[in-house]
Amino acid sequence: MNLxxxxxxxxxxxxxxxxxxxxxxxxAEQLHADQIRKSGEPYFTHCVAVARILAEIRLDAEAIAAGLLHDTLEDTGISREELEREFGRKVAALVDGVSRLSNLPLTEAMQRRNDRDQHFLRKMMLAMGDDVRVVLVKLADRLHNMRTLGYMPPERQLHIARDTLDIFAPLASLLGIWQFKWELEDLSFRYLHPEEYRRIAASMNERRVDRELYLEKVSQHLSEELAKFSLEKAIISGRPKHIYSIYGKML
Incomplete structure (x- = not known):
């Protein structure tokens, strides 16, 4: 994607x-000019992807600018003061907040697998983001990193997937960003339980047409019933369960 x-x-x-x-x-393009991701792509492609995710959930220009700049404090030589002079106090604060969230000791808590610790970390992440947009930028960052996790070494894949499932997916749920939650869960499950993931995905693909026909039939029936009460303008939508959700029902 270009500008x-x-x-x-x-x-x-x-x-x-x-x-x-x-x-x-x-x-951001200038600051990350010499940096390359594990995939071999320019690092700036990650910044653009994060900004695009934020645009898709209709965040404002300050958040999208912060998405483009979110790794500059950690990975380039620019300071918060310079960001504030160039982009204003709010954008600089967002970028700084994302950097502070990135430095939380997630892995240590995940190794303990303590529910109370994990709940505390989720609350701390929300508290650290005085502006909720800080957390949304961080979630978008994690979502794109999960989409490209295949380029990381296997051991890192497992660590990142576990952190994502235990911290970031529940955090997205707390904020009501359901599309983030579902995708983060499915992507994490893909790396943590690859055999189960492939089996459920294959089964879902085989039955996709039947599910779509069923949803269409139910939606039509509901529309007809609502019309009897002069509710013709009601919008009816349905969605299939996501892979991780199906796995949870099977346990």
Whole structure:
């Protein structure tokens, strides 16, 4: 995705906000110019992916700018003061908040597998994000890292997947960002239990047409019933269960 593609997905931006996102794009691209991801792609592609995820959930220009810049304090030579001068106090605070969340000792708590510790960490992450957008940027960062986890060494895959399932997916649930929760759970499950994941995914694929026909039939029936009460404008939607959710029902 190029800058124009990102901006096209943000049709309601004011000229000021448009400029903010454009400047953040250019600065992040410059700061990460010499960095490469494990996949071999330029590091900046990750920043763009995070910004795109944030745009998809309709966050504002400050959050999207922070998404583009979210790794600059940790991975480049820029300071918070410089970010504040260039992009304003709120964007700098968001980027700083994401950096602080990234430094939480997640792995140690996960090794103990203590429910109370995990609940405390989730609460601490929410408390540290005085602005909830900090946590949303961090969730978008984790989501893209999970989408590209296949490039990491196997041991790191397991550690990251476990952290994601125990901390980040429940955190997304606490915030009501269900699409994040479902995808984080499924991606984590794929690495933690690959055989079960493949078996359930194959079964779901075989029955996909039947499920879609059933959902269509039920939706039509509900529409007809609602119409009897002059509720023709009601929107009815359905979704199949996600792979991890099905696995949970099987236990």
């Amino acid at each position: 124009e593609g990102l901006l096209e997905g943000l049709p309601d931006l004011s000229p000021h906000d448009h400029s903010l996102v454009e400047r953040a794009w250019q600065r």
